[in-house]
Amino acid sequence: MWSIPYVRLLLLLALLAFFTGLLVWLIQSFLDLYYATRYHPILGGLLITVLLLLLLVFVAASVYYLFLFHRPATSSSGRKSATSQRPSLPDSAADKLRLTRQNLAQLEAQMAQIQDQVARAALAERSALLAKQLARPQLKVVVFGTGSAGKTSLVNALLGRRAGAVGATLGTTEAATLYEWALPGIPDPVQIVDCPGILEIGPAGLMRESEARAQAEAADLLLVVVDGDLRQSEVDPLRQLMALGKRALLILNKIDRYTPEEQQILLQHLRERVAPLIQPQDVLMACAAPAPIQVGSQTWQPEPDVAVVKDRIQAVLYAEGGSLALDNALLQSQQLGETAKQIIQAQLRRQAEQVIDRFQWIVTGVVFANPIPAVDLLAIAAINAQMVVELGSVYGCTMNLQQGRELALSLAKTLTGLGLVEGAIQLTTGILATVAEVSVVGFLVTAPIQAASAGYLTRIAGKSFIEYFQRNQSWGEEGIQAVVKAQVQSTQKSGWLQDFVREASRRIFQKG
Ligand SMILES: Nc1nc2c(ncn2[C@@H]2O[C@H](COP(=O)(O)OP(=O)(O)OP(=O)(O)O)[C@@H](O)[C@H]2O)c(=O)[nH]1
Ligand SMILES: [Mg+2]
Incomplete structure (x- = not known):
C-alpha cells in the first residue's frame, strides 16, 4: 500500500508539472504578444511587468506549498489523540527548560508581592522543590485512587516487598509515602509515591485527599487504581488531573474477584469511560494482593500478578520519561505562577474592598448629613x-x-x-x-x-x-x-x- 505522504508527493509533482506547462504556454503567448507590440510605447512595457508579476506569484505559491508539504503531519493516533485535552507545550526540550526557568524567575518576583507569609512559604517550598528537580531530574510515579482500591498493595507488589501497611478499612494509608524503585532500563531510581485514598468523608479524609491531589499534581506518571467501575466522583478528579497535562495509566485491581468474562467486560467498559483521556493500552488489569483460595481443607495463597502493569510503566518511562519530566516541570512552574497570581489578585481585591468599604460609609454619612x-x-x-x-x-x-x-x-x-x-x-x-x-x-x-x-x-x-x-x-x-x-x-x-x-x-x- 502507498503511504499518504507518498501519494501527496506524487500529487504535488503532477500539479507542478501541470502548472509549469501552463506557465510555459503563458510565457510563449506573452512573448508572441510582446513581439507583436514591442514597438508600442506603453503596451510593450506593460506586458513585461505583468509577466514578471505572474512569475513572482508562481514562485511564491510554489515555495508556500513546498513548505506546507514539509511540515510534519499531526498524528491522529497514539498519545496525541488521548491527550487532546492536555495543555499545549513547546516541542523542544531546550524550550521547555528555558520556559520553566523563566517561570521560576517570575515566581520569585510574584512571591515578593505576597503578604500572607504562610502562602508565600508554601509557594517558596514548592518552587525550591521544583528547582531541585530540574537540577537532578528523578521520575515520579504517583499511585492515586479511592480508599481501599489496593494502592498500597499495588506498590508492595511492584516493589516486591511489604513496604506499606495494607488493611481492609478505608484510610489505612494516612500520609503519602515515597519509595525509591530501581526499574531495569531506567537510568536513575524512580520515586513511587503511595497516596492516601480520595473521596473519604470527614475532615481527616478531606485533608488526606488534598495531600493525595497535591502529590498527583506533581507526578510525571499517575497510576490511577480502581477495583471496579469508575464512579462519576472518580472521573471528575481524573479529568482535572488530565487537564493539568498528567500522563496516566488506569489500573483495574482485584481482578481475582471477577470471572475472566467479567474482567473483559469491565476492562472494555473502563476503556470506553476514560477515552480519550487515557488510551486503551494504558488501561490494565492487576491482582496486587489476591485473596487466599480454599481448596478442600487447605488454604492456598496465590502470588500477586502485576507484571503487565510493571512492563507498561517501564515502557512508558523508557520511551517518554525524559519528555514527561520536562513537561511536568514546565506545567508545575506554570501552575505555581497561576497560584501566585491568584493569591496576589485575592490580596489586591481585599485591599480594594477596604477602600470601597471606607468610601461607602463616607458617602452614606455625607448624604445623611x-x-x-x-x-x-x-x-x-x-x-x-x-x-x-x-x-x-x-x-x-x-x-x-x-x-x-x-x-x-x-x-x-x-x-x-x-x-x-x-x-x-x-x-x-x-x-x-x-x-x-x-x-x-x-x-x-x-x-x-x-x-x-x-x-x-x-x-x-x-x-x-x-x-x-x-x-x-x-x-x-x-x-x-x-x-x-x-x-x-x-x-x-x-x-x-x-x-x-x-x-x-x-x-x-x-x-x-
Ligand atoms: N481480592 C483482592 N483483594 C485485594 C487486592 N489488592 C488489595 N486487596 C485488598 O484490599 C484491601 C485494601 O488494600 P490496600 O492496599 O490497603 O488499599 P489502599 O488503596 O492502599 O487503601 P487506603 O490506604 O486505605 O486508601 C486490603 O484488604 C487488601 O488485602 C487484590 O488484588 N485482590
Ligand atoms: Mg494504602
Missing part, C-alpha cells in the same frame, strides 16, 4: 473620584483626581441609564421598613433612604472599578453596562444590602 429630595449622583461622583484614584493605586495605575472624576462621572451616568438609582431607592425603602428602629413615615425617612441608596450605589461603582482595573483599565468586550449589571446581581444575591442598611441604621441613622 445633607439630605436633599433626590439622590445627587453628581455629588456622589465627586467623592467617588477619590475612591477611583485609590483603587487605581491598589492595582498599580497612577491617575490624578481629574481622571478619577471623569471615570466616576461616566459610571454615574451608567447607573442612571440603567435605572439603578430608582432601583436602589426602592430596595432600601423596603429594607428600611423592616428595620423597626427607623421610622418610615413622612419626610424624616428621606435622609436614611437617600443615604443608604448612595452607599449602595458607591459600592456598586467601587466593585465595577475593581473589574475595570483588574482588566488593565478596560471594561471588557461587553462594556461598562455589563460590568455594572453583574455587580448589581452579585451584590443583591449576597444579601449585602440588608446587612448594610441594618448596620447603617445602627451606626448612623439612629444617631442622626
Whole structure:
C-alpha cells in the first residue's frame, strides 16, 4: 500500500508539472504578444511587468506549498489523540527548560508581592522543590485512587516487598509515602509515591485527599487504581488531573474477584469511560494482593500478578520519561505562577474592598448629613473620584483626581441609564421598613433612604472599578453596562444590602 505522504508527493509533482506547462504556454503567448507590440510605447512595457508579476506569484505559491508539504503531519493516533485535552507545550526540550526557568524567575518576583507569609512559604517550598528537580531530574510515579482500591498493595507488589501497611478499612494509608524503585532500563531510581485514598468523608479524609491531589499534581506518571467501575466522583478528579497535562495509566485491581468474562467486560467498559483521556493500552488489569483460595481443607495463597502493569510503566518511562519530566516541570512552574497570581489578585481585591468599604460609609454619612429630595449622583461622583484614584493605586495605575472624576462621572451616568438609582431607592425603602428602629413615615425617612441608596450605589461603582482595573483599565468586550449589571446581581444575591442598611441604621441613622 502507498503511504499518504507518498501519494501527496506524487500529487504535488503532477500539479507542478501541470502548472509549469501552463506557465510555459503563458510565457510563449506573452512573448508572441510582446513581439507583436514591442514597438508600442506603453503596451510593450506593460506586458513585461505583468509577466514578471505572474512569475513572482508562481514562485511564491510554489515555495508556500513546498513548505506546507514539509511540515510534519499531526498524528491522529497514539498519545496525541488521548491527550487532546492536555495543555499545549513547546516541542523542544531546550524550550521547555528555558520556559520553566523563566517561570521560576517570575515566581520569585510574584512571591515578593505576597503578604500572607504562610502562602508565600508554601509557594517558596514548592518552587525550591521544583528547582531541585530540574537540577537532578528523578521520575515520579504517583499511585492515586479511592480508599481501599489496593494502592498500597499495588506498590508492595511492584516493589516486591511489604513496604506499606495494607488493611481492609478505608484510610489505612494516612500520609503519602515515597519509595525509591530501581526499574531495569531506567537510568536513575524512580520515586513511587503511595497516596492516601480520595473521596473519604470527614475532615481527616478531606485533608488526606488534598495531600493525595497535591502529590498527583506533581507526578510525571499517575497510576490511577480502581477495583471496579469508575464512579462519576472518580472521573471528575481524573479529568482535572488530565487537564493539568498528567500522563496516566488506569489500573483495574482485584481482578481475582471477577470471572475472566467479567474482567473483559469491565476492562472494555473502563476503556470506553476514560477515552480519550487515557488510551486503551494504558488501561490494565492487576491482582496486587489476591485473596487466599480454599481448596478442600487447605488454604492456598496465590502470588500477586502485576507484571503487565510493571512492563507498561517501564515502557512508558523508557520511551517518554525524559519528555514527561520536562513537561511536568514546565506545567508545575506554570501552575505555581497561576497560584501566585491568584493569591496576589485575592490580596489586591481585599485591599480594594477596604477602600470601597471606607468610601461607602463616607458617602452614606455625607448624604445623611445633607439630605436633599433626590439622590445627587453628581455629588456622589465627586467623592467617588477619590475612591477611583485609590483603587487605581491598589492595582498599580497612577491617575490624578481629574481622571478619577471623569471615570466616576461616566459610571454615574451608567447607573442612571440603567435605572439603578430608582432601583436602589426602592430596595432600601423596603429594607428600611423592616428595620423597626427607623421610622418610615413622612419626610424624616428621606435622609436614611437617600443615604443608604448612595452607599449602595458607591459600592456598586467601587466593585465595577475593581473589574475595570483588574482588566488593565478596560471594561471588557461587553462594556461598562455589563460590568455594572453583574455587580448589581452579585451584590443583591449576597444579601449585602440588608446587612448594610441594618448596620447603617445602627451606626448612623439612629444617631442622626
Ligand atoms: N481480592 C483482592 N483483594 C485485594 C487486592 N489488592 C488489595 N486487596 C485488598 O484490599 C484491601 C485494601 O488494600 P490496600 O492496599 O490497603 O488499599 P489502599 O488503596 O492502599 O487503601 P487506603 O490506604 O486505605 O486508601 C486490603 O484488604 C487488601 O488485602 C487484590 O488484588 N485482590
Ligand atoms: Mg494504602
